Amino acid sequence: MDRALIRRALGDKVQFIQGDDACAYGALLAGCNFFAGYPITPATEVAEQMSILLPLVGGCYIQMEDEIASMGALVGASWTGAKTMTSTSGPGFSLMQENLGYAIMTETPCVVVNVQRSGPSTGQPTMGAYGDMMQARWGTHGDHEIIMLCPASIQESLDLTIVAFNLSEQFRTPVLLFIDGELGHMRERLVIPDEDELELVERPMFNGQGKYLPFATDASLVPTFAPFGSGHRTYVTGLTHNEQGLPRSSSAEIHDKLVRRLADKINNHRDQIIRYEEFYADDCDIAIITYGITARTCRDVVEQARSKGIKVGMLRLITIWPFPDDTVARWSECVQAILVPEMNLGQMIHPIREAVAGRCKVAPLFRIGGEIHTPVEILTALEELQCQLC
Amino acid sequence: MSTLLKPKTAAELRDVYLRQEMMPTIFCDGCGLGNVLNYTLWALDELQVDLDQVVFVSGIGCSSRLSGYVNADGMHTTHGRALSFASGIKAANPNLKVIVFTGDGDGAGIGGNHLLHTIRRNMDMTVILVNNYIYGMTGGQSAPTTPIGGLSTTTPYGNVEYPMDICALALALEAPYVARWTVNQPYPPIKSIAQGIAKRGFALIEMLVPCPTAYGGRNGLKGVEAIWQWYRENTVLLDDFEHIMEFGTLEEQEEIKHKLKVGVLRDTERESFEERWAKLVEQVKL
Ligand code: SF4
Secondary structure, eight states, X not given: OOHHHHHHHHOOSEEEEEHHHHHHHHHHHHTOOEEEEOOOTTTHHHHXXXXXXXXXXXXXXXXXXXXXXXXXXXXXXXXXXXXXXXXXXXXXXXXXXXXXXXXXXXXXXXXXXXXXXXXXXXXXXXXXXXXXXXXXXXXXXXXXXXXXXXXXXXXXXXXXXXXXXXXXXXXXXXXXXXXXXXXXXXXXXXXXXXXXXXXXXXXXXXOSOSOOOTTOOOTTOOOOBOOTTSSSOOEEESSOBOXXXXXXXXXXXXXXXXXXXXXXXXXXXXXXXXXXXXXXXXXXXXXXXEETTHHHHHHHHHHHHHXXXXXXXXXXXXXXXXXXHHHHHHHHHHOSEEEEEEXXXXXXXXXXXXXXXXXXXXXXXXXXXXXXXXXXXXXXXXXXXXXXXX | OTTSSOOOOHHHHHHHHBOGGGOSOSXXXXXXXXXXXXXXXXXXXXXXXXXXXXXXXXXXXXXXXXXXXXXXXXXXXXXXXXXXXXXXXXXXXXXXEEEEEEEIIIIIIITHHHHHHHHHHTOSOEEXXXXXXXXXXXXXXXXXXXXXXXXXXXXTTOOOSOOOOHHHHHHHTTOSEEEEEETTOOHHHHHHHHHHHHSSSOEEEEEEOOOIIIIIGGGTXXXXXXXXXXXXXXXXXXXXXXXXXXXXXXXXXXXXXXXXXXEEEEEOOOOOXXXXXXXXXXXXXX
């Protein structure tokens, strides 16, 4: 797609916009030329923005009949070579699970934005929450790995959407970008990156040498791509398949090899995928480990607590999956306690506890109902923790 | 179009169009799916379609295995969702021809909502929906097409539900091309599939085929010939139907009134989604 055209479609360099729109902007900058979606609060604005932008740059927007169809359309479009995205919220994300698994199995690049709201079921459609963190990891059936990113600001919603596309292309796998109703609808200053600031990654393409084996890989464990219509006559199936793509669903050996490779291609490249932000990592007794919008409140509280003499540090997870357990383990060796504020009833605290492995105390601070944690609430929790440690 | 059936032998068709590594097929003896594949190959050959530019898409079920047998790009997707994937392929690259193989359970049962909306959008694709009145792959459970009273593993005392008329749905949603054929007559379906592939917009070809394994035997139709005979007795060509309704005797009319009409039920023009989208982009593109 014409990069100058994309830049023109987005308008002013500095804008005051909401997180949903920032995701759409990021997608366009990343080269997204196909969006399929279904309206759902609080993610609808992503689709609306894409429906405005894509025709301006010659892309395709299609509103599907449901989220199952949206996810299917993404995969189909991606196999023609398109860069594809959809957006949804909890109930829709639930509906996407089967086809998300198909995208994993068939190594199809695509980006799924989930603007989370409270569940279970219809829950609180207009309120933010982080209740889908574990569904993201384990929602689709079978053994698999997933890549998921969690921005904490409007700017980061744009920046990480671009990263999501890059990771998705590089590893040929669906990438999830999770924000929440608060970030989705909150407005902040956004600076649109210039052309020379953008680093875009494209999926590895078949170089035309020899016979094309659509699922054969080199040491990267990522197969090369040839789009439908390129004459290679590729067969894509969700069944266990060999390097040629043909079904071999009764072979234990082929299944084992395939499913382990799909996991390894992500796990072997954790260094390239995992992102986080650390504050006072070398100088704290208590750590806060958090992510998403909650991290914003926590960041302020860290300073307040330190001014009161509580030596607090903070680890903000940006990549949620694959989980940065080495990093969490390293923190657990240096602190006496870890506070885990989450906008759910305890989801990321489980992999955190697993990584900590009993080396220090892990204290929950869960809040649901749609409101974000208050600074006082977090500060009080830190003070209590401090008392318990003395 | 006088060369409808070129004298290509079955072996020649196989060599040109089939993915040899996928042979033999999974189909049972007497299954009608092989016929549907055969007719589709004849139609492709008739049109001299460039197979490099065709994508065969399917869902899950016996009929959905057909996509893998044709030596072209193919996508064997999730149960009921073939049309969603196919819509993504076609919308993202309108130059590709998309042909979908699906079944009654896959296409009209679990995938019914996608069928409805893909027709409504008038996506430019050919859908060959193979209707055998049963879920074959899972061993013979009742489908949305199983006749009232039909026996299946999940309607052991007879089906109480009304079956759906898939072509009537397509007609109601104004699909530009709708046809229904029985598998025992090869020539009309070949011609019809070719028409469907050549059609701009959504073409539905419903093929009634025997599933001797999971439906026929259980329902008093032992062997393929019995099922073919059932088709002869229970269907009427659209042309004959119209002729008899206009000129036939009351008895003749009474006899055919409740029979299933086969033939080209609609053949008209309607702008496809891709054409309309391209026009919109033309208008608003910066
Ligand atoms: S079960 Fe029925 S539909 Fe399936 S292959 Fe056998 S005969 Fe054909």
